[in-house]
Amino acid sequence: MESSESVPSKTAEDQRDSPGQLTGAVVIVALVSAISGVLYGYDTGIISGALLQITDDFGIAETWKQVIAASILLGAVIGALTCSYLSDKRGRKGTLVLLAVVFVVGALWCAFAPNPVLLSLGRLVLGFAVGGATQTAPMYVAELAPPKYRGRLVLCFQIAIGVGIVIATIVGATESISWRHSIGAAAVPAAIMLGLLLRLPESPRWLVKQGNGDEARSVLQKVRPSNYDVERELEETANLARVERTAKTRGWPGLREAWVRPALILGCGIAIFTQLSGIEMIIYYSPTILTDNGFDTSVALQVSVALGVTYLLAQLGGLAIIDRVGRRRLTLIMIPGAALSLFVLGLLFVTGNSGRDSMPFIIACLIVFMLFNAGGLQLMGWLTGSETYPLAVRPAGTAAQSAALWATNLFITLTLLSLITAIGVGPSMWLYAAFNVAAWVFVYFRMPDLTGRSLEEIEGKLADGKFRPADFAR
Template identity: 85%
Template sequence: MGSTESTKGSAEAREKAPGQLTGAVVIVALVSAVSGMLYGYDTGIISGALLQITKDFGIEEAWKQVIAASILLGAVIGALTCSYLSDRRGRKGTLVMLAVVFAVGSIWCALAPNPVLLSVGRLVLGFAVGGATQTAPMYVAELAPPKYRGRLVLCFQIAIGVGIVIATIVGASESIPWRWSIGAAAVPAALMLVLLLRLPESPRWLVKRDQGDEARAVLERVRPSDYDVDGELDEMAELAHEEKTANTRGWSGLRAAWVRPALILGCGVAIFTQLSGIEMIIYYSPTILTDNGFSESVALEVSVALGVSYLVAQLVGLAIIDKVGRRRLTLIMIPGAAVSLFVLGWLFVSGHSGRESTPFIIACLVVFMLFNAGGLQLMGWLTGSETYPLAVRPAGTAVQSAALWGTNLLITLTLLTLISGIGVGPSMWLYGLFNVAAWIFVYYRMPDLTGRSLEEIESKLGAGKFTPADFARS
């Protein structure tokens, strides 16, 4: 007990220490940002590219959905596979492999002669996207000093928004052929690979593999000269020992009854981030608008506005989330997203979807993006890092990522077919109802974890006290 208290005390001291970022840690954050940008770019570029691809290949809705969704199937596979690989090969080794896959997938898609090979190429890209969401934030968290960990991990999420904005701007230019726009992602992938080759392995992974001397060398390289390396090594060793000796650990640990509330919360939030309609808007807004009489240039300009709205909302949300609270912010923002979809659906159902209603349609799309990206979307990756017990965290976050990407895949494969069957307006209403369901889920199942330590969260989970009321502050 005394050693545990001294470890916690030294951790708190390091948290408050002034310290400074070393060049190696800055490069680690840059690698994470590049991988996040590739995620946003590779998933977002298809929005504008589909208009050109449809003309080049002469495809219908079914193929459009397959091309857009293939990257998501790859992401499910990548998230699950890289959870295993990052434990076996190391965080850096896995990211090096993913950088190569990013580059190969981008070039493959750019050279694809038909929709079949294009879909396979995007499947390969998806493996890298899913693997990056699983591995990059963990790599940064395990190398960053405790004082800067949160801000550096957030580089990944912000970079996703940057990638989406770049993708929408490239698509809106209309002067860049789709093969060039998709293939251009190979350049940042190559940069990511070059940066990774200069970086060390995660010291926490090295400790888990009983390579303490190598872990010490890494910490001495990535920490300031006056930093308490011994204290951090002791903390890593203690956590590694707890993981190895825990009764509930790994994939089998997810079946434990006391872990189930965390799994339901994590996967439920992940599923609702997709059912809320965000991917429908990002992937298909140009296609939906052009199919309803809008010019391609207007549709692509709307995509840029949506991408910028996404990024701005994420930045604002991240700035206020710790002040407002995770649960409260989500409950405030979801109704705005739902109302915007209901109004948008009414515009199409009532026949007010012509040019005279263009400002109202665009306003609804932008308002939806602001409320959705600044609220529920922030929770998709955050809950996984906070909710699961330490010994099952890699498996839990892998399942949560797979749930998120799997739902995304289902939506992307069916959306255009759904719209063809029931129309744009009723489809918007359906997704508005999903937002209502998301609000109910958050209200009854999501405790406010703001300001709670990971140890406190795990303790309450183990005691069966994981409801919103159990975390309510007096």
């Protein structure tokens, strides 16, 4: 997630607006972040199509399907929390090097797993890398990127997740590819990521925090153009490091402070609702749900590809308009469309209109849901963490938010097929439609519009106890 600094001086602000500050080294840093995002999307999304083959190979029932799909999410919770500590102790680059190795090991482990137990353990290992990447990669690129380009380069990570999901659905739809090959193939981009990382520098901000000012200066001189005022940025970074060290409210204990609590409630609440809204249910299990209800496997996998492409296009569209429409307004507009599509989808199943004749309507509901959900609420899951938390508690806050997101994802993945078996597809869709209604209510009452607000202004509102939507009305 993006990490921004305190109010810059006029000179520094002039630098931010100047052109030509994007060097080749920074582009490679952004590429590493993008590869980690692709791996996130691919490793979590590939199970959608692979699960059909795994079921046939291992002869497993719903319980094992859920365990295999969910094990990567348990690992992600562990990874998100652990790498918050590791990135402070080992450095951003050092942590990412470790995660790249884990990505390679996890992919190969899963590819050669002889039974569902070892496959689940391999996906647990992969999950550690996935969760750690969501915590560390955006922070690394944010701390190395020039201020002018920081937001756009950090968002490469989010777009890359959608690219990974699309690739996973296309590979899954190619039924001639073994699930072992499709899962193991993730080791290749992970190895490329490792090779690139070994040639990159450590984050200058982390180096300053460790007291290595000279090394930080050397890094900045390598990743900034020759006419850039490195000393100014180094001075700002040193000032921020002093603020963090002397802040009374900092780290994990700081999240318990009463004035910080509204930010934590908003961040974790949005993270939870991004998952309860049904996005992972659709990504992971749509082929399984469709084939269990009479769809041909090839059709179900083609639908999965269409959903992946819709996810990516909706994210791109949402990111293109979010600053003009506003975060809060866009979310409130899009959630009802997602809720309505799930309600109609549930109605089709409850009324028995879920056969081949209703196939176009079922597919339309799934795509409409993906369009409204990915283009609205899903964008908020990562943005709130980069904008909401005070500087001194931001690493702990984003780690807590990531853990809340992955834990909710884990719960849904472990229970969905059992829920469908117990109450049916239709009522299950209605339950998730109700979660979308609850998400709308939460956003309406708890989410202020932070569009165009500086991080210092947001922190000031928190400190003054004015963090309700009405407090941010223009």
